[in-house]
Amino acid sequence: MTAIAALNDTMLALADPTRRAILSRLAAGEARVTDLAAPFAISLNAVSKHIRILERAALVRRRRSGREHVLSLNPAPLDQAAAWIEQQRTFWNASLDALERALAEHKD
Amino acid sequence: MTAIAALNDTMLALADPTRRAILSRLAAGEARVTDLAAPFAISLNAVSKHIRILERAALVRRRRSGREHVLSLNPAPLDQAAAWIEQQRTFWNASLDALERALAEHKD
């Protein structure tokens, strides 16, 4: 998968509050599908689908232990997303700073 | 709009490569809809729709100047997105560090 497609998947995975909550929960440690689903008012199946989207983005990893599927975090894709955003912020700020200087020049 | 809904919109807006390219282009300065559409092989209408999604996330601002609509960047939502990701990374790393320490303890 290209880096671009990976970013697409990661950002999309982060665009849903249920999935963000699942990730937060997993920061406290591994959990089974049933555990992850417990806090939500939606069906277990819906949570299972969310997990698939998180897996597609490689944000979570699955380890089978008998009939239980144990999910854990994988931070790497988040690093990519953070890197993209940080780079943009750098550019944007440079751009805005330049704009400000131009305005200041104009004032003189 | 709640902070959660804002994050949803921002992440979703960033989940498409055409929209990310539009944002990068805008970092070089304001541009009209037609200017933004030029590099892409899709229709002007499609770009117009992408811009609407970027506006919904408040990542771009629109200023009308006669028949031209001039788009510019608004960095604030990106700051929110970066903050969420950074917080998660902090937690995750703490969690992974704790796991490592636990494994080291176990070894003794």
Place this chain on the structure above:
DNA sequence: CCAATATTCAACCTATTGGTTGAATATGAC
């Protein structure tokens, strides 16, 4: 073996994306 548990698969529904084409609207240029 049998029943309960953990999870996915399959089918379905509605809303949204991401794209198209064609028409409408508003403004600028001559």
Place this chain on the structure above:
DNA sequence: GTCATATTCAACCAATAGGTTGAATATTGG
């Protein structure tokens, strides 16, 4: 005033998201 330009609106289409319910599958516990 008329024609060209800039942009959106409207209708449509295919694919996907996010949810449901019901059935299938695999594994554990008694």
